[in-house]
Amino acid sequence: AQKVTQAQTEISVVEKEDVTLDCVYETRDTTYYLFWYKQPPSGELVFLIRRNSFDEQNEISGRYSWNFQKSTSSFNFTITASQVVDSAVYFCALRPASGGSYIPTFGRGTSLIVHP
């Protein structure tokens, strides 16, 4: 069974603050993929990143960075110098890399509110 926990239900910050969204996962699979999605008020989930369980390198993309730590089963997401447009619900997701199922398990999401 797979489980993704996003313990932070809602985070409120002021523009230009850095913010970290936590994601902890549980899986019995030895290989798997981790994802982050953004869901703005319009409702459409937007893919942000995919990480293979073999690759523990952290990644940076502009103001976004991701910290994958297999030892603690965490895949945290940091937004540097947050902006109002970052306000959205962010979902972490997990799916096995083998076994033929391509279905991700999503966390409950963290609502990020960035105030001007």
Added chain:
Amino acid sequence: DTGVSQDPRHKITKRGQNVTFRCDPISEHNRLYWYRQTLGQGPEFLTYFQNEAQLEKSRLLSDRFSAERPKGSFSTLEIQRTEQGDSAMYLCASSWSGAPNEQYFGPGTRLTVT
């Protein structure tokens, strides 16, 4: 291509009525997925198709739910005898079988059962 589209965007229906939603995937994508998302939760998988074949169904997909993708292009999701518990956002996503991780989501259909 304009991405995944869903119709309608909002649907209000009375309990007991049947409803049907449509999803048009990105044209070159052969996989199509349906998810349900309730308030404060992440999307939950319902079913997925590769071309016209329905390959996987969640236990969440009760007998009142049926999905089709007759020509391997657009898909419909029908809910019969709707219940208030069916109120949710129904999301559709598509991908190419060569890149199954890259699921592109539509804007969703919000269903309210009164």
